[in-house]
Amino acid sequence: MTEVTLHEDPRSGNCYKIKLTAALLGLPLATRQYDIIAGETRTPDFLERVNPNGRIPVLQIGNRFLPESNAACWYLASGSALIPQDSFDQADMLRWMFFEQYSHEPNIATMRFWLHFIGSAQLSPQQKAQMMAKRIAGCEALSLMDGHLAGHDWFVGDSVSLADIALFAYTHVADEGGFGLGDYPAVERWIERVSQLPDFIPMG
Ligand SMILES: N[C@@H](CCC(=O)N[C@@H](CS)C(=O)NCC(=O)O)C(=O)O
Known part of the structure; x- marks a missing residue:
């Protein structure tokens, strides 16, 4: 192999x-x-x-x-249950994964990297100037997720898919970037749901 x-x-x-x-x-x-x-x-x-x-x-x-x-x-x-078989659901899963890369990760992961690993005192003037826009855009991404999850257990279909995995990675540590999740109760319930999956492993 x-x-x-x-x-x-x-x-x-x-x-x-x-x-x-x-x-x-x-x-x-x-x-x-x-x-x-x-x-x-x-x-x-x-x-x-x-x-x-x-x-x-x-x-x-x-x-x-x-x-x-x-x-x-x-x-x-590829070929597993983490990718839905239905072609609309498959494309919808990719929709959330592209959303993660364009609207979520560049804001929430970047803020986490700057605040949690670099430290606000070490940021460049250019990074500091971008923080407000990233905070607003990160909150918009979390609101969109919360709206979807208020009516669904998973991002696509009735079971966990790669869309959940892609979005879970930085959402569950969003507090390290200054994004408290208290305003997003459906996101908090979904984080719990993902954490309870059989064979789940924590980050690290
Ligand atoms: N779109 C890429 C992003 C990769 C990325 O930004 N990687 C960061 C860590 S999460 C990195 O390697 N940073 C080091 C550097 O840019 O020097 C992905 O999803 O894999």
């Missing part, structure tokens, strides 16, 4: 999505760790050999390298 290795930093929610997908499916996953704050994904060797975009996660399948968290989740989950 081809060995699958995740190039990761365990503090990253994008990496956690892939580990959670593998855990829920009972798939073995080796890991190779990097410190992104120390710039370990920006070395000439990493850029040439692993990902020219200088970021983790990267899923290594044999001698092929697949960057982008949601693409890696799709690769692992």
